[in-house]
Amino acid sequence: MKTLEELEAIRQKTLARISLRKEDKEEAVRVVIGMATCGIAAGARPVLTAFMEEIDRRHLRNIQVTQTGCVGMCRLEPMVDVITPDGNKVTYVKVNPEKARMIVADHVVNGHPVTEYTIGAAEQQA
Amino acid sequence: MRDLSLHLLDLAENSLRAGAGRISLQLTLGADGALDVVLEDDGCGMEQGLARRAADPFATTRTTRRVGLGLPLAAANAEKTGGYLTLDSVPGQGTKVHIRLMTRHVDCLPLGDLPQTMVSLILTHPEHPDFVLDLHSPRGQARFDTGEIRRVLGPEVGLQEPEVMNYIQHLLTEQCQMVFGGLIS
Ligand SMILES: Nc1ncnc2c1ncn2[C@@H]1O[C@H](COP(=O)(O)OP(=O)(O)OP(=O)(O)O)[C@@H](O)[C@H]1O
Ligand SMILES: [Mg+2]
Numbered sequence: 001m002k003t004l005e006e007l008e009a010i011r012q013k014t015l016a017r018i019s020l021r022k023e024d025k026e027e028a029v030r031v032v033i034g035m036a037t038c039g040i041a042a043g044a045r046p047v048l049t050a051f052m053e054e055i056d057r058r059h060l061r062n063i064q065v066t067q068t069g070c071v072g073m074c075r076l077e078p079m080v081d082v083i084t085p086d087g088n089k090v091t092y093v094k095v096n097p098e099k100a101r102m103i104v105a106d107h108v109v110n111g112h113p114v115t116e117y118t119i120g121a122a123e124q125q126a
Numbered sequence: 127m128r129d130l131s132l133h134l135l136d137l138a139e140n141s142l143r144a145g146a147g148r149i150s151l152q153l154t155l156g157a158d159g160a161l162d163v164v165l166e167d168d169g170c171g172m173e174q175g176l177a178r179r180a181a182d183p184f185a186t187t188r189t190t191r192r193v194g195l196g197l198p199l200a201a202a203n204a205e206k207t208g209g210y211l212t213l214d215s216v217p218g219q220g221t222k223v224h225i226r227l228m229t230r231h232v233d234c235l236p237l238g239d240l241p242q243t244m245v246s247l248i249l250t251h252p253e254h255p256d257f258v259l260d261l262h263s264p265r266g267q268a269r270f271d272t273g274e275i276r277r278v279l280g281p282e283v284g285l286q287e288p289e290v291m292n293y294i295q296h297l298l299t300e301q302c303q304m305v306f307g308g309l310i311s
Contacts, residue, residue: 002297007278010289015282035250036188037196040136041127048246056288065286067250069143072190 028064029108032081036070042077043096050097051080054104063108076122082107091119129238130163130227133200137165137223138247140196142255144169144221149247150258153240155309157264159230160209165223172215180213200225207231229310236311241298245291248272252286259298261305268301270294 033039033048048065055063071079076093082103083089090113092103099117107113115121127133134151141149146167154162172180179185181201186194200223201211209226227234240259247257259270272285279290 001300002293004278007275007290007293010287010293011279011283014287014289018282033250035135035139035246037136037139037194037199040132040139041195045132045135045242045246048249049242052245052249052291056292065249069139070188070190074191 027085028062029085030064030066030081030083031108032083033065033067034069034071034077034079035067038070038074039077039079042074042094044078046097047078047080047095047100050100051104054101055108058104058109060104060108073119076119079119082113084111092117093119093122127199127203127235129236130203131238131240131243133196133203133225133235134163134165134240135243135246136196137200138243138257141165141167141169141221142247142251144171146220146255148256148258150260152260153262153306155229155263155306159228159310161227161229161310163225163227165225166220167222168220171217171219171221172213173217174215177213177215177221180215181211197223203227203235206233237306240302241295244270244298245295248285248294249291252284259301261301263305263309265309266305268305270298270301 031051033044035044051065055065073079078095080092080095080100080103081089082092090107092099095117103114103117127136138149138151144167146169149167152164176185180197183193183195183198186192188194197211197213204211204225204227207228208231209228212224213221215221244257244259256271256273261268275285275294283290285291
């Protein structure tokens with residue numbers, strides 16, 4: 001069983017890391033996932049898990065994963081916004097775990113939005 | 127909705143939207159296979175009229191669409207097994223949703239990944255509110271409370287730190303396995 005001693009050890013370790021990091025909250029990339037009934041039914045939770053795991057695996061530290069409700073485009077869920085520190089927002093539609101990992105690699109890490117998964121591309125097809 | 131844990135994530139979203147400071151989830155499995163799920167929050171609550179209509183798909187305070195599906199879908203899945211969903215809400219005080227499912231009924235949804243539901247809620251709301259999970263079965267019981275984790279971590283270390291989220295996920299997985307493992311799918 002996990003113990004509170006273990007958690008205390010994690011606290012010590014994390015504290016040391018945080019003081020090294022000199023984190024600036026403004027610099028964070030935000031990943032915002034739609035989590036209303038429409039989003040969850042379409043698979044938003046495994047998408048969130050994929051973002052979390054990929055961010056963890058790559059040891060990315062200044063990424064904030066948050067959520068939002070229904071934006072009225074239920075058939076395009078799961079939808080994800082990636083907001084970079086420059087204030088630019090890119091909206092991805094019909095995201096799945098595989099697309100999520102690609103979005104982390106190309107957009108979050110390298111700064112190149114994955115155009116083919118964006119809402120703009122989806123609207124051109126329709 | 128594919129499983130119960132996704133319904134619970136969805137109903138907890140209602141509580142978050144209601145501005146809850148504490149959201150508690152209690153699952154009690156009886157020896158007869160009846161599963162009682164109680165979700166309680168201290169959010170804004172609902173007027174009596176809305177509470178009475180909330181299991182109707184056309185009751186929603188959303189402005190992006192005219193139907194609200196969370197409660198009606200959960201109610202339908204409970205009723206399919208011979209169970210039910212009831213709602214108690216007091217404006218300004220909070221809401222309590224009680225879902226009873228007969229897990230031995232062929233149409234009963236699987237439990238799904240309850241730890242992943244909790245982790246999703248906590249990761250996206252690291253500062254507020256507190257989330258509590260209480261598990262009971264004939265085999266034993268377990269309790270998880272983000273308030274307790276926060277007390278150990280102190281003000282500087284947030285729940286969203288990857289090492290902390292990992293710890294939480296493992297703890298919850300152990301607890302679910304201990305209380306429900308092999309008893310319900
Ligand atoms: N815990 C709660 N506290 C306060 N109000 C609630 C709560 N749960 C539900 N409601 C009210 O009941 C309405 C119906 O809820 P329901 O989950 O069925 O649909 P929705 O949340 O509006 O939309 P959807 O779940 O489809 O995304 C909500 O719009 C909200 O006004
Ligand atoms: Mg809802």
